[in-house]
Amino acid sequence: MQKFYDETWEPLKENHDKKKEVLMKYLHVNVKEATVDDSLFIMAGLAAPVAAIIVKKTGESIAPVKKFRLDMVPNVLFVPLCTLAAIMGATAVQMKGKAKST
Known part of the structure; x- marks a missing residue:
């Protein structure tokens, strides 16, 4: 530069x-434009809401997770945030993999 x-x-x-x-x-x-594989986003978008509800339900009985009081967070807020975090994580993993390969 x-x-x-x-x-x-x-x-x-x-x-x-x-x-x-x-x-x-x-x-x-x-x-160069960064490109990502859309199938990973689709899988993360489908699996994350289910995983979020499972984590929230099991978190009520697991002592280390219980201190976060996930039961106080409404599902309307918790599920989209978890889905967004999963998609962002999938993007980060893909970008990191592409950075190493170049």
């Missing part, structure tokens, strides 16, 4: 139209 700035961007101080064109060309060549 520093090399691009020094050699290409800095000499074009006055020509703003050319700067935009050069920057867009540089970005198109060097920036």
Whole structure:
């Protein structure tokens, strides 16, 4: 990035139209769009609500989980938050795997 700035961007101080064109060309060549597999999202989206209810029900009888008082949180709030967390976790796992492979 520093090399691009020094050699290409800095000499074009006055020509703003050319700067935009050069920057867009540089970005198109060097920036790759992150893609993820949709099947993992579908599985997480289907499994997470069921898992959330199971965790909430079993949490009432497990001592370490009981201190979080999950029974006080309404299902209308708990299930979507757990589903969102599962989908975000699936995305993070996929992105981490793709980062290692490149």
